[in-house]
Amino acid sequence: MLDLKQFEVWFITGSQHLYGEATLRQVDEHSQIIARHLGQTPQVPVRVIFKPVVKSPEEIYNIIQEANSTVHCIGIVAWMHTFSPAKMWIRGLQILQKPLLHLHTQYNRDIPWAEIDMDFMNLNQSAHGDREFGFMMTRMRLNRKVIVGHWQQDHVAEGLGQWARVAAARHDLKGAKFVRFGDNMREVAVTDGDKVAAEMTFGFSVNTYAVGDLVAVIDQVSDADITALVAEYTDTYQLAAGLESSGQRHQALRDAAKIELGLKYFLKDGNFKGYTNTFEDLHGMKQLPGIGSQRMMAAGYGYAGEGDWKTSAIVRALKVMASGLPGGNSFMEDYTYHFNPSNNLVLGSHMLEICPSIAKGKPSVEVHALGIGGKDDPVRLVFDAPAGPAVNVSLVDMGNRFRLLVNEVEATEVTEQLPKLPVARVLWKPQPDMQTACAAWIYAGGAHHTAFSQNLTTEHIETFAEMVGVELVVIDKNTTLRQLKNELRWSEAYYR
Secondary structure (H helix, E strand, C coil): CCCHHHCEEEEEEECCHHHCHHHHHHHHHHHHHHHHHHHHCCCCCCEEEECCCECCHHHHHHHHHHHHHCCCEEEEEEEECCCCCHHHHHHHHHHCCCCEEEEECCCCCCCCCCCCCHHHHHHCCHHHHHHHHHHHHHHCCCCCEEEECCCCCHHHHHHHHHHHHHHHHHHHHCCCEEEEECCCCCCCCCCCCCHHHHHHHHCCEEEEECHHHHHHHHCCCCHHHHHHHHHHHHHHCEECCCCCCCCCCHHHHHHHHHHHHHHHHHHHHCCCCEEEECCCCCCCCCCCCCHHHHHHHHCCCEEEECCCHHHHHHHHHHHHHCCCCCCCEEEEEEEEEECCCCCCEEEEECCCCCCHHHCCCCCEEEECCCCCCCCCCCEEEECECCCEEEEEEEEEECCCCEEEEEEEEEEECCCCCCCCCCCCEEEEEECCCHHHHHHHHHHCCCCCEEEEECCCCHHHHHHHHHHHCCEEEEECCCCCHHHHHHHHHHHHHHHC
């Protein structure tokens, strides 16, 4: 996935000329120490770049203008070491186009009880300097993240790292291209939506290419490349009987490898960051892409079936946010329920396309009949996902706005054998319970497709929603249907 160290956040400290050069030199020195410390903590995946202390409206405007135009700058961290009169910030904040984190900290952790004097007080004014700055951002209705604590405390670095991951995902979506092979699955509502509004809101574009355009690339794949990829399959996964080189179904494996390589070349050549397809439009293809779509996701591409471009974009965003973290992220679907009163469960899966980044153990490469699509039996990776906390995320188009919906879940071990269900699968318990979670999801208009994450939290999605300015609905252990329905009513009134 992406190396997030290619990105940087700028550490900008506010002050003013009132305090004199000696004080300002200390402000500058302290800011450099804090920026260097935060940039070296393992929790922060991007570079933290110190910028000289700003002391006037002109300096503030110029540094923000520079941040806007610097490609690898994905956000600004602002801190007021001293008092920085907030009217100085108005012009700069009016042009800010990057995410903003307000770090409410101070250089010293403790009050030096025996030595504190007015010189110390003049230098260390964050307690009220940051409040002045905070008022202006609130007055200007700016979305931002606020982190409070001493800069050496772990939760500060963790919060900054989390925000930086989300800022990287937002940056990645700006100008991103997603390709739709064919159109939306016929007559389906929730997977469709307003692509113009999406580009205005998130920054990514979605355009359709004929399946024939992809087939033309697939047909150019060489036998040598196919053989090399099949060897990679053999080394990486457990091959089912009949798929080995002498097996009667080996040709199906080569056909699947050819499709994967065609997808890879098409996406790379077009600089796409994700795609969708649909089993209703496979003209010229031998089989529905199964293992190919699974491995494209594992390589970091967004994907969703049935033309669902919104979920494809969210899968890509989550993969960027989670770069370098253990665990994975995948396209997902609530497929069927286990309504045992003592053990309610959701079986999550899709026909073929679940990302092996969420697999427990080594996946198996298998070929089985599909029953829809009218093509040859497709090759897919079969595996179970491990137990642990996770989130399901859905992006839906409400007509006048986009809504991000999150359900916190607890994945459980797959203990039953599923000999007749040869797909990748996850079992989970939705929070707070099956009845509340499923009803809440339906009340909120959540899609049947989601992005499933083992390594991100609701707070990541909340920060993302605030950065891009969309509605967020959360279903967690504290959710009640009465409260959720009220929240939905309040949202309707707000957005109306």
